Amino acid sequence: MAARFTLVETSSARQEIKRSRFVAIAAPAADEAAAKAFIAAHSDPEANHNCWAWRFGQSYRFNDDGEPSGTAGKPILAAIDGQALDGVAVVVTRWFGGILLGSGGLIRAYGGTAALCLREAGKVELVETAAATIACSFGDLTRVQVRLGALAGVQIRDQAFTDTGAVLSVSAPKADIDSLSRLVTDLTSGRALIRWDR
Template sequence: MVARFTLVELSTARQEIKKSRFIAVAGPVADEAAARDFIAARSDPAASHNCWAWRFGQSYRFNDDGEPSGTAGKPILAAIDGQGLDGVAVVVTRWFGGVLLGSGGLMRAYGGTAAQCLREAAKVALIETVPATVTCGFGDLTLVQARLGAVPGVQLRDQAFTDTGAVLAVSAPKAEIDGVTRLVMDLTSGRAVIRWDE
């Protein structure tokens, strides 16, 4: 499996190429709507072009914003994919300097500014998690909560109480399912029930 990453925070890069100024802004996005909002917020209406691309899972979009077809948005998307990123949007804004760059020059300028911005950005690995419910009695609850909370990547999302104990909604990295199951069963001597929503 290929490791995927996303950005920790906003990143910016600037280049001047043949009197045209290029500024790339990249940031993490949670979904397609957030990507559209990111692009709208970072586009400069006074600029010549605001070209962009975003990827979220299998969904992606790109736009050349008036530049010749395939010379801006597609190279920006290639920069995102080339660095194994997901959940990321990039806007590259250009202020025209009076010198035509040609198709190849535009592709290098947009793709290169985006790639520079993404290379310099702080990244974090995306880890696939699986949700589960853990049903346990009151006698086991505190220990189960404490030990699950100490396992890297395991998150306690919610809890609901019953007459005899609690139902915990948790998530864990997919690679840790067997270990987490064994831990819960060992801690409770098999009294708890854990169900994975795979």
Template sequence: MATLHTLAAVESARQDIRKSRFLAIAGPVDSEAAAKAFIAAHSDASANHNCWAWRVGPAYRFSDDGEPGGTAGKPILQAIDGQSLDRVAVVVTRWFGGVLLGSGGLIRAYGGTAAACLRAAAKIPLIETAEVTITCGFADLALVEARLAGLPAARITAQNYTATGGAFTVSIHRPELEATLAMVADLTSGRATISMPR
């Protein structure tokens, strides 16, 4: 299965098609609530239509916002899926120019503007991660922190210090989880405590 990607940042693309202006704005989202907030933030009340689609894992929604059914939201969603993207929302805004495009023209306009925007966007791979807490004494702290900081598959997201040492909250790519935890155990000769929430 192809690795899914999300967007690194918000991207936009414009097209003028038979006097109508189309503006696509795409960005990363991590939940339905975030997708709704993105759509609300990037819709233009002065435009004729703000059509949109989003996908977060198996969940997805799309809207034609007054365009004929199936001519806007679905082609935008197909642009997201066609580029193996996930956790992405896209709004395509249309300012009507007075020339009717027909169903096929609308599908090409909305899907094409969304696809062009997504193609131009910087992407990052989505890799499932596990959150772990590693607790160790001061004698091992600096070495464990340095080793974790040097691993591309691990990212320290929080640090707390205690009277005897410290605890790191670490996000680790699942495929590297076992090897990373074994490395920590080896570095500390088994003195580190590792806990995984949930």
């Protein structure tokens, strides 16, 4: 599966095209509600158009906000998809400058401003994770904690102590489930109990 990315923080870009001003603002968004809130917060009621798009996995929406159908929201979504982004919302605001751009001009202006904004934004790869609980004895605990703590993408989120040892709550990249299970089994000579929430 191809790598997917999201934005690290809010980013913006601006262009002037035939006297119309275009400003794009993009940000990571956790879900549809967050995307809607971001769009509402960054739409300028004084502007002629506030066009937008967002994507979360297979779910996406876009809006032309009064521009001819397909000339604004769809090109913004294409800019998101063109950079393999997910969990992202983008608003492109236009202040009309008096010169009509035509359909092709609008598509290039909205898509281009969104793409410029997204290209300049900091990105981080999205890694699908799985959660596990690892029950181990006090004798194995330090060795397991140190080795897990040294692995990229593995986090010990919580630990609870029992009479004989501890139960660790761990998250790790889904791609590493099998190798991580073997590592813990080898470290503890099979004494640790591992349960993945797949």
